[in-house]
Amino acid sequence: MRNLYTLLILIPLLSACAPSLIVSLPTAQPAPNVRLVQAQSVDLPTRDWRDVSPTNTPAETAPSAQTPTPACLQGGPRSKPQHTLTVDLDYEQRVLQVSHIMRYRNFTRAVLSDLAFIVEANEWARAFELLEVMVDGQPAQARIAINRLDVELPQALFPGCESVVEMAYTLRLPRVGQGLAAYKGYLGYSERQLNLAYWTPYLAPYNGQGWTVHEPRAIGEQMVLEQADWDVTIRVEGASEALVLAMPGRVEKLGAMTWRAVLENARDFPLSMSEQYRVLQQHTPSGVILEMYAFADSVRSEGIDGAQHALRVAAQAYAQYESLFGRTPYGRVLVVQGDFPDGMEFSALVFVSSNWFYQFRGGYDNYLTVITVHEIAHQWWYARVGNDAAHAPWLDEALATYSEYVYYEEYHPTLKDWWWSFRVGWYAPQGFVDSTIYEFVTPRDYINAVYLRGVQMLQNIRNDIGTQAFFRLLEEYARAADGRIGTPRLFWSLLSPEQYAATTNTRGQFLRLPQVLEAGSGPTPAP
Numbered sequence: 001m002r003n004l005y006t007l008l009i010l011i012p013l014l015s016a017c018a019p020s021l022i023v024s025l026p027t028a029q030p031a032p033n034v035r036l037v038q039a040q041s042v043d044l045p046t047r048d049w050r051d052v053s054p055t056n057t058p059a060e061t062a063p064s065a066q067t068p069t070p071a072c073l074q075g076g077p078r079s080k081p082q083h084t085l086t087v088d089l090d091y092e093q094r095v096l097q098v099s100h101i102m103r104y105r106n107f108t109r110a111v112l113s114d115l116a117f118i119v120e121a122n123e124w125a126r127a128f129e130l131l132e133v134m135v136d137g138q139p140a141q142a143r144i145a146i147n148r149l150d151v152e153l154p155q156a157l158f159p160g161c162e163s164v165v166e167m168a169y170t171l172r173l174p175r176v177g178q179g180l181a182a183y184k185g186y187l188g189y190s191e192r193q194l195n196l197a198y199w200t201p202y203l204a205p206y207n208g209q210g211w212t213v214h215e216p217r218a219i220g221e222q223m224v225l226e227q228a229d230w231d232v233t234i235r236v237e238g239a240s241e242a243l244v245l246a247m248p249g250r251v252e253k254l255g256a257m258t259w260r261a262v263l264e265n266a267r268d269f270p271l272s273m274s275e276q277y278r279v280l281q282q283h284t285p286s287g288v289i290l291e292m293y294a295f296a297d298s299v300r301s302e303g304i305d306g307a308q309h310a311l312r313v314a315a316q317a318y319a320q321y322e323s324l325f326g327r328t329p330y331g332r333v334l335v336v337q338g339d340f341p342d343g344m345e346f347s348a349l350v351f352v353s354s355n356w357f358y359q360f361r362g363g364y365d366n367y368l369t370v371i372t373v374h375e376i377a378h379q380w381w382y383a384r385v386g387n388d389a390a391h392a393p394w395l396d397e398a399l400a401t402y403s404e405y406v407y408y409e410e411y412h413p414t415l416k417d418w419w420w421s422f423r424v425g426w427y428a429p430q431g432f433v434d435s436t437i438y439e440f441v442t443p444r445d446y447i448n449a450v451y452l453r454g455v456q457m458l459q460n461i462r463n464d465i466g467t468q469a470f471f472r473l474l475e476e477y478a479r480a481a482d483g484r485i486g487t488p489r490l491f492w493s494l495l496s497p498e499q500y501a502a503t504t505n506t507r508g509q510f511l512r513l514p515q516v517l518e519a520g521s522g523p524t525p526a527p
Contacts, residue, residue: 072161079105081203081228083269091273092238094173094189100200105162108206112157115165116211117149117201118223121187123216124174132168140165147222148213149201171199176340181218185340186270186351192295193339197270197346198223205485214390219446220437222390225267227483232269233260244277246293246336248348265329265483266347267383272336280311284319288330294337298357306357310335310372313364317373317407324406324471325380325478333379335372343371345378345400364412370404370423377403385478386485394433395486398454399474405455424452432512433457434488457510464502465495473499492516 082103089096106112121128122144133142138154157163176185186197204211205226214222236243236257249263263269280292294307314335330348338351352375356368377400387395408419431449440446462470476494477486492500507514
């Protein structure tokens with residue numbers, strides 16, 4: 001497919017054991033000098049996830065004309081939440097003490113009385129302990145239940161106004177579990193690895209009538225996250241000097257066991273660490289640094305180096321997707337060998353399971369290639385372009401899975417038929433692509449409907465409107481929802497009326513609600 005894409009100049013050779021990128025960072029702005037006090041914590045009933053869907057957004061409540069509005073920031077670019085974290089980690093005990101400051105500007109049109117956070121770490125028994133909360137220097141009441149933390153504001157937060165929330169909490173990491181729980185090993189530890197992903201409270205998106213916090217499920221994901229800016233300092237005790245941190249962003253080592261990272265435009269802040277990592281590095285033609293963090297067992301006894309292979313295909317895929325879908329906001333992207341099943345995507349960092357390294361015997365017709373490429377694609381279809389992972393999971397998972405096929409078309413065209421058979425045909429997938437995660441009993445049924453039927457639908461759309469128009473659609477969707485939360489209606493609205501009509505049979509075949517645009521008052525842009 002080189003005739004369709006303006007790709008690929010020769011990617012530089014691998015540089016084994018290259019160090020992580022270390023740069024000088026600007027001095028952090030000092031946090032407000034306020035003292036935290038004990039918050040009052042009570043149980044909250046679990047909120048019905050259907051009440052807070054961002055895909056069905058009513059008009060927001062504007063301030064009453066009779067309500068005095070304080071003088072606040074007006075105009076200027078839409079700001080993101082600013083998170084500043086100071087972390088003390090006991091590496092031997094796997095316990096973190098966290099001071100977390102969030103500066104938030106209300107860019108909605110609503111007068112807010114509370115802020116809601118998604119706290120996935122609280123889904124593990126005794127893992128998350130909220131100690132203290134203050135808002136704008138005043139004690140604040142906080143209520144936490146399952147994966148939701150509500151913080152009451154001492155005074156109403158008007159549009160354009162800012163508020164500073166300070167939290168202190170303890171995080172006790174769980175051991176990577178078994179069964180379905182093992183798939184969440186991105187938050188936990190193994191004998192040789194400690195992973196921190198979805199570990200902090202994340203401000204939930206506001207959708208006009210409330211905060212979007214979905215009920216957790218073991219199948220699929222339920223996170224809906226806006227982009228934010230992160231400034232994280234971590235001090236580690238109880239580890240040897242061999243400790244290596246896989247930490248995205250611009251990283252500065254402040255001392256023997258202290259690091260600081262600044263990561264902007266990120267939906268989350270992930271990191272991983274081990275005393276056994278070896279690090280490989282490669283640059284894309286555009287200058288993005290790809291780093292691979294792997295263990296010695298990624299090299300098989302036959303001398304086959306799975307880590308170098310994974311890094312090579314990650315760099316190829318990254319360069320291709322930049323050409324097709326545009327740039328991501330990250331200058332470094334990390335690939336980490338994970339001691340838990342399958343793979344998982346985060347902002348500027350992805351995990352690929354050790355299982356796929358152990359099975360690797362060379363070549364490109366294998367899961368190590370497939371999963372590495374899939375997780376890299378999520379830097380576009382998750383990190384750059386968000387979506388509701390509970391109600392419209394196909395918008396990231398089907399697009400990331402189809403991006404696998406696009407990779408094989410470009411680099412290994414003789415394996416295109418293998419990919420369709422191995423990845424899709426073998427499972428004879430059934431189900432509606434526009435299903436929510438709450439409709440499935442098994443992970444296999446979820447994958448079949450959302451991922452695999454999803455790529456069949458995308459291939460049909462490509463046949464309906466033509467290859468050039470199809471890739472133009474993906475590029476326009478990536479641009480329209482860049483840094484925001486995309487919706488199915490936004491995706492379909494980017495088709496011309498003639499193209500939309502041409503997809504009628506495809507929508508009828510794959511969607512439970514095929515009249516996507518006709519179902520409401522019109523196309524819904526990204527919020």
